[in-house]
Amino acid sequence: MGTMKMPLKIRYADGTKGEISDPDAALEIYRHSMSHLMAAAVCSLFPGTHLGIGPAISDGFYYDFDRPERFVEEDLKKIETKMKDLIAENLSFEPFIISKEEAMDSFSGWGENLKVELIQEKASEKLSCYRLGDVVDFCTGPHLVETGLIDPDSFHILNIAGSYWKGDENNRQLQRIYGTAFLQPQDLEDYLRRLEEAKKRDHRKLGRELDLFSISEEAGSGLVFWHPKGTRVRHIIEDFLKTELYRRGYEFVTTPHVARDVLWKTSGHYEYYRQNMYAFNIDDEEFVIKPMNCPGHIQIYKTRMRSYRDLPMRYAEFGTVYRYEKSGVLHGMLRVRGFTQDDAHIFCTRDQVYKEISDLIDLVLYIMKSFGFDQYKVELSVRDESRKEDYAGTEEDWEMAEDALTRSLRDRGIEWTRMEGEAVFYGPKIDVKLIDAIGRPWQLSTVQFDFTLPKRFDLSYIGSDGSAHQPVMLHRALLGSVERFLGVLIEHYAGAFPIWLAPVQVVIIPISERHQEYAGEVMQRLVEADIRVEIDDRNEKMGYKIRAAQTDKIPYMLIVGDKELQSKEVSVRNRFQGDEGSQPLEGFLEKIEGFIKTRAVQP
RNA sequence: GCCAGCGUAGCUCAGCUGGUAGAGCAACUGAUUCGUAAUCAGUAGGUCCGCGGUUCAAAUCCGCGCGCUGGCUCCA
Numbered sequence: 216m217g218t219m220k221m222p223l224k225i226r227y228a229d230g231t232k233g234e235i236s237d238p239d240a241a242l243e244i245y246r247h248s249m250s251h252l253m254a255a256a257v258c259s260l261f262p263g264t265h266l267g268i269g270p271a272i273s274d275g276f277y278y279d280f281d282r283p284e285r286f287v288e289e290d291l292k293k294i295e296t297k298m299k300d301l302i303a304e305n306l307s308f309e310p311f312i313i314s315k316e317e318a319m320d321s322f323s324g325w326g327e328n329l330k331v332e333l334i335q336e337k338a339s340e341k342l343s344c345y346r347l348g349d350v351v352d353f354c355t356g357p358h359l360v361e362t363g364l365i366d367p368d369s370f371h372i373l374n375i376a377g378s379y380w381k382g383d384e385n386n387r388q389l390q391r392i393y394g395t396a397f398l399q400p401q402d403l404e405d406y407l408r409r410l411e412e413a414k415k416r417d418h419r420k421l422g423r424e425l426d427l428f429s430i431s432e433e434a435g436s437g438l439v440f441w442h443p444k445g446t447r448v449r450h451i452i453e454d455f456l457k458t459e460l461y462r463r464g465y466e467f468v469t470t471p472h473v474a475r476d477v478l479w480k481t482s483g484h485y486e487y488y489r490q491n492m493y494a495f496n497i498d499d500e501e502f503v504i505k506p507m508n509c510p511g512h513i514q515i516y517k518t519r520m521r522s523y524r525d526l527p528m529r530y531a532e533f534g535t536v537y538r539y540e541k542s543g544v545l546h547g548m549l550r551v552r553g554f555t556q557d558d559a560h561i562f563c564t565r566d567q568v569y570k571e572i573s574d575l576i577d578l579v580l581y582i583m584k585s586f587g588f589d590q591y592k593v594e595l596s597v598r599d600e601s602r603k604e605d606y607a608g609t610e611e612d613w614e615m616a617e618d619a620l621t622r623s624l625r626d627r628g629i630e631w632t633r634m635e636g637e638a639v640f641y642g643p644k645i646d647v648k649l650i651d652a653i654g655r656p657w658q659l660s661t662v663q664f665d666f667t668l669p670k671r672f673d674l675s676y677i678g679s680d681g682s683a684h685q686p687v688m689l690h691r692a693l694l695g696s697v698e699r700f701l702g703v704l705i706e707h708y709a710g711a712f713p714i715w716l717a718p719v720q721v722v723i724i725p726i727s728e729r730h731q732e733y734a735g736e737v738m739q740r741l742v743e744a745d746i747r748v749e750i751d752d753r754n755e756k757m758g759y760k761i762r763a764a765q766t767d768k769i770p771y772m773l774i775v776g777d778k779e780l781q782s783k784e785v786s787v788r789n790r791f792q793g794d795e796g797s798q799p800l801e802g803f804l805e806k807i808e809g810f811i812k813t814r815a816v817q818p
Numbered sequence: 819g820c821c822a823g824c825g826u827a828g829c830u831c832a833g834c835u836g837g838u839a840g841a842g843c844a845a846c847u848g849a850u851u852c853g854u855a856a857u858c859a860g861u862a863g864g865u866c867c868g869c870g871g872u873u874c875a876a877a878u879c880c881g882c883g884c885g886c887u888g889g890c891u892c893c894a
Contacts, residue, residue: 285821285822286822287822287823288822288823373888374822374823374888374889375821375822375823375888375889376821376822376888376889376890377820377821377822377889377890377891378821378889378890378891379820379821379890379891382890382891383891384819384820384890384891384892388820388821388890389821389890390821390822391821391889391890393888393889423828423829424829432867432884432885432886436884436885436886483894484894486894487894488894489894491892491893491894506894507894538893538894540892540893541819541820541891541892541893542819542885543819543820543821543889543890543891543892544819544891544892544893545886546887550893639894640894641894724854726851726852726853727851727852728851729851730851754849754850754851755852755856755857756850756851756852756853756856756857757852757853757854758852758853758854758855758856758857759855759856759857760854760855761854761855761856762854762855762856763855763856764855765855766855772854774853774854776852776853777853778853786853786854788854793854793855794854
């Protein structure tokens with residue numbers, strides 16, 4: 216019980232002991248040891264279970280098991296108890312070194328075929344194993360010296376899930392058991408509390424409670440119905456973006472939702488993206504519901520001869536696209552089959568790329584800050600240097616693009632992670648992941664080069680030299696999709712939107728019937744000032760209406776009764792601070808107009 | 819799509835090993851006219867996800883669908 220003794224006592228594969236005091240490294244070793252301990256518990260409880268892999272992960276650890284019978288929920292408790300028994304027995308993690316040949320013999324003798332496969336692939340002539348109780352595992356370590364060092368209250372077995380061997384869906388499916396562990400019991404409690412907190416913020420739950428959106432079983436999964444209040448928020452988001460984009464030289468376009476298959480054959484989607492496209496036949500012709508907006512924007516580009524003087528051209532569209540997604544991946548508004556991208560395509564010359572990228576990065580950060588996100592992570596995805604031939608575009612294209620991306624980031628003093636081999640085949644990209652109020656990352660913005668579409672559609676512009684050149688094309692989304700963004704906003708603010716985004720900004724609460732006329736006057740004034748206001752004139756007590764408004768997370772309540780009627784004022788109640796006292800309506804209006812204008816997060 | 823779990827009123831859930839459904843909140847009606855998070859009383863609301871099967875009898879057991887949840891894979 217209590218705090219883990221630091222530094223952590225560990226043993227390396229060669230048998231030497233050591234101490235780890237770096238908390239991150241210690242935690243990783245601790246969790247990895249925990250996964251071995253779980254494997255030992257499982258093997259002892261369920262003989263005939265074979266082992267896959269069992270690493271430490273960001274919030275804990277897991278182990279993949281191969282067993283003909285299925286684990287059930289109740290098994291988790293048993294496993295946890297068994298692990299505690301093994302801790303009490305104080306088993307040691309015993310390392311030893313053997314030859315590859317010997318290891319293969321032993322492991323295949325035990326029927327550990329997955330381990331044999333791993334040894335074959337990963338091990339050199341000599342390899343290390345750890346023995347814990349009756350279980351021997353192929354592992355480089357290090358591990359704790361013995362199980363007695365583990366605090367029995369520092370871990371928890373969480374859930375069972377399916378997983379494919381080596382992450383390949385063509386391979387056999389294993390049963391993965393997840394657990395979590397921390398060096399301090401306090402950290403474990405905090406983690407479990409964070410899970411609870413995340414549950415409370417779940418946009419699916421809040422979306423229903425706040426009457427923002429729904430998904431209809433009858434209409435089909437992955438398709439979102441935006442209710443009036445959700446649509447209000449959506450319009451506010453879209454209006455804000457429209458204003459900002461027009462200011463920055465974008466033009467909006469509108470393109471059809473379906474197009475002949477020919478368009479998608481030219482773009483290459485028909486070949487590479489077919490499994491995700493909804494298609495249908497009419498009059499012997501095949502049509503595709505658009506999964507992307509780019510070919511549409513290209514159609515507009517191609518309607519006339521373009522000059523270098525026209526570039527850069529920035530076409531934006533809140534384009535609704537439909538993509539077939541496997542049923543198991545759908546998730547509320549965050550992963551759907553029909554969604555609206557805040558899409559844009561920039562056609563420019565090579566010389567203009569650096570400026571465009573730089574402006575884009577500034578724009579992304581400005582927009583995100585406006586929505587109340589201050590923390591973010593930037594990832595630069597580049598191609599796999601060893602498989603250059605798998606990528607479209609020339610060597611010069613890739614160098615030019617990577618150079619523009621890295622220079623833009625560096626010039627802005629932005630830290631980024633370089634993701635080797637993570638680029639899509641048609642070009643490198645920058646992704647921005649936002650960190651929300653409880654520390655979770657969300658992938659939203661993306662800026663991508665495209666070296667294939669200009670070629671496939673044979674795009675050109677006439678340069679100052681009088682001859683035709685191929686423009687560079689950039690895809691870019693700031694919010695990603697309006698659906699996902701609203702989902703993220705709901706979770707970030709736990710449903711309590713800042714006043715500039717709130718679907719209802721003010722609710723007026725008359726104390727009794729005789730105050731309704733004055734409440735109506737107050738409402739009239741706020742409506743004139745374009746405040747989104749409602750009046751709660753139900754035959755209920757004030758406390759009831761306040762509670763209702765609090766539950767609806769409405770920023771301000773204006774209570775009007777005899778006193779306010781007399782003084783011609785309003786009593787202001789803020790959803791976070793509570794009663795702010797009586798004040799003149801004009802003063803209140805001026806205050807909230809300020810909050811709205813500055814997109815203040817707090818009230 | 820795969821593995822596991824789940825599906826009872828608008829919402830949250832109860833309903834033991836089979837004997838044909840219940841609570842709270844919400845909704846509606848009436849009374850009450852109220853000062854910073856729930857006034858009282860009444861009414862209505864269900865193809866127990868759907869379809870088959872077992873059984874004298876199925877919300878409950880079995881099969882197949884559909885949907886949801888957590889993972890895996892995918893996210894041109």
